[in-house]
Amino acid sequence: MHESAPHVLEQVGAPLEEFTSDTAEHTTVPSELAPAPADPSPDFHHLRPFPHPLRHPLKAAYWVWELGFGLVSLVLFLAALAAIPIVNFLALGYLLDAEGRVARTGKLRNAFPLLPLAPKLGSIAAGLGFWWWAVRFVGDAASDARLIAPASPVAAAWQIGLVAFSAFVSVHLTLAIARGGRLSLFFWPTPLNGLWLWKRWRQGDYLRLAGNTVYEFIAALGLRYHFWLGARGFALAFAWLAVPTALFASLRDTSKPGQVILMLLGGLILLVVLSWVPFLQARFAAENRSRAMFELRAIRELYRHAPLVMFLSIVMLYALSLPLYLFKIAALPQDVYWLLTPIFIATIYPAKILIGWAYARATQVQQRAWLVLRWSLSLLLIPLLGFYVFVLFFTPAIGAAGRAVLFQHHGILLPWPF
Numbered sequence: 001m002h003e004s005a006p007h008v009l010e011q012v013g014a015p016l017e018e019f020t021s022d023t024a025e026h027t028t029v030p031s032e033l034a035p036a037p038a039d040p041s042p043d044f045h046h047l048r049p050f051p052h053p054l055r056h057p058l059k060a061a062y063w064v065w066e067l068g069f070g071l072v073s074l075v076l077f078l079a080a081l082a083a084i085p086i087v088n089f090l091a092l093g094y095l096l097d098a099e100g101r102v103a104r105t106g107k108l109r110n111a112f113p114l115l116p117l118a119p120k121l122g123s124i125a126a127g128l129g130f131w132w133w134a135v136r137f138v139g140d141a142a143s144d145a146r147l148i149a150p151a152s153p154v155a156a157a158w159q160i161g162l163v164a165f166s167a168f169v170s171v172h173l174t175l176a177i178a179r180g181g182r183l184s185l186f187f188w189p190t191p192l193n194g195l196w197l198w199k200r201w202r203q204g205d206y207l208r209l210a211g212n213t214v215y216e217f218i219a220a221l222g223l224r225y226h227f228w229l230g231a232r233g234f235a236l237a238f239a240w241l242a243v244p245t246a247l248f249a250s251l252r253d254t255s256k257p258g259q260v261i262l263m264l265l266g267g268l269i270l271l272v273v274l275s276w277v278p279f280l281q282a283r284f285a286a287e288n289r290s291r292a293m294f295e296l297r298a299i300r301e302l303y304r305h306a307p308l309v310m311f312l313s314i315v316m317l318y319a320l321s322l323p324l325y326l327f328k329i330a331a332l333p334q335d336v337y338w339l340l341t342p343i344f345i346a347t348i349y350p351a352k353i354l355i356g357w358a359y360a361r362a363t364q365v366q367q368r369a370w371l372v373l374r375w376s377l378s379l380l381l382i383p384l385l386g387f388y389v390f391v392l393f394f395t396p397a398i399g400a401a402g403r404a405v406l407f408q409h410h411g412i413l414l415p416w417p418f
Contacts, residue, residue, distance in 0.1 A: 047116050069183075070115050073122025075349070077114070079342040082416045090223065092414055093230025095349060097222075099356035100285030106360030111353045117220055120181055127176060127186030131169045138165050178210070229288070233281060236293035237412050240277050244269035248389075249396070249403045267393070271385045276300075277412055278317055279310065282352075282359040306362035307369050311377040313358035317351040318388045321411035325395050328405050328417070340417040348415045 047067070051059035081091035094114060101110040112118075142158035149155050168190070175193035176185040185193060200206040247266025251259045276299055284293040303310050324347060327340050368374075396403045408414070 066119050067115075069122055070118035071112075073125070074112065074114055074118040075342055075345050076125070077118060077121050078349070078415075079345045082345060082414070083338050083341045088414050088416050089230035089234060090227045091230065091345070091416075092234055093226030093228070095352050095415065096229050096233045096281070096285040097226055098349070099282055099352040100288070102353055102356035103282045103286035103359040106357065106364060108353065108357065111356075114221075117217070120217070123183035123186070124177065124181045126183060127181070128173065130186065131173055135162075135166055135169055138162050229285070232290055233284060234413055236284060236290060237277055237281050237409075240273050240280070240293075241270070241407070241409055241412070244273055245407050245409075248393070249406045263393075267389050271382070271389050274318070274385055274388070275314060275381060278314060278355045279303075279359055281412065282356050285356070286359065302359065302362035304368045304374060305365040306358065307374045307377045309358040309361045311381060313351075313354045314381070315384055316354055317411050318385070320347050320351045321409075322388060322391060323347075324410050324417070325392075325405065328395065341415075344410060344415045344417055348411055351411055 048063065050063055053060040078091045078094055081094075082088045097113055098111050101113060102108060104110075138158075139162055142155075142162040145152075145155040145158040172190045172193070173186070175190060175197055176188070178197055179185050179193050197206070200209070244266045247262050248270050249263075250266065251263035253259060276296060279299045279302070280293050280296065283295060283299065284290065286292075324344060327343075392406065395405050410416075
């Protein structure tokens with residue numbers, strides 16, 4: 001591994017242990033921010049151990065529910081990031097981080113680095129969303145009353161009720177988040193949340209505990225590191241794809257042989273590039289080195305060791321990516337695009353994890369595979385990728401974005417439907 005990788009990770013706040021062990025320990029917190037031993041801060045780097053299902057069936061059931069809620073929250077969180085321009089590099093960075101962890105270790109349990117954080121994010125988002133909807137409902141009722149009878153006592157009462165309810169919701173949300181942001185706290189009686197906060201305040205350790213928790217939470221997100229990882233992963237992959245894609249998109253008049261030849265040449269080069277770029281990107285994510293994105297000889301050697309898993313993973317990647325172009329047929333309202341983004345994340349995430357696992361598997365195999373198997377799979381991959389490129393050729397004709405859709409490459413670049 002590159003010698004500067006740990007130093008880079010230290011600067012951006014990412015866990016150093018991910019580059020030296022299979023499972024990372026939580027980030028060390030300065031002693032002045034350390035919580036009291038009787039009430040430790042939450043661990044945002046590890047899931048809680050699974051309770052024994054026979055001894056603690058209710059706790060085990062709640063653990064499973066929390067895991068499912070965390071997975072859904074993780075997809076929605078990444079989808080929200082992917083739907084915002086520039087911020088979507090952060091979403092790509094999280095996907096590459098997950099792919100890189102699996103590529104380094106070969107263990108699928110490392111495929112969800114944000115999963116310990118996801119239930120907290122989902123709980124806060126769900127709580128805020130519910131009470132925002134409640135305030136909006138009361139606001140609509142007050143607006144209707146004012147529209148029907150502007151000067152009536154009923155309209156005035158609704159307006160006063162809206163102000164009072166909004167103030168109550170603001171206090172309630174503040175207390176729920178201050179107490180920890182669990183989903184149940186957003187529906188817990190406000191006086192009980194306030195009483196808890198008052199007791200902690202009188203104990204004198206609330207500010208220290210809250211500061212430590214916020215520190216741990218932000219450090220676990222690793223915003224700077226993941227944004228930089230996503231931006232570099234995008235730029236380096238685009239450097240491979242830009243020229244062949246531009247040649248492939250150059251055909252505008254079929255009566256001109258020169259344009260036809262350039263289009264065919266671009267399609268042929270694109271076919272070759274698409275077969276290697278996903279694994280080069282996995283190598284870059286695993287080692288956090290920009291130069292790793294251009295070490296094609298190393299990827300070709302890995303293919304000789306595990307051709308079958310690499311073949312299956314690359315086929316699965318493009319098989320999952322191709323249907324996403326159907327959402328580009330028509331120009332949809334922006335609100336609809338926000339609803340489509342979770343579909344892109346839920347499709348691309350497992351494909352990248354599979355690529356990372358295939359890369360790890362190839363690094364673990366010591367001997368080269370049978371020559372006949374390698375060549376057979378290579379020859380079989382040509383028509384499969386050829387079909388993908390062939391279908392890709394027609395996407396500008398049916399898509400609202402025109403030829404720009406050819407440059408998007410959802411399975412490799414940004415996972416968004418815009």
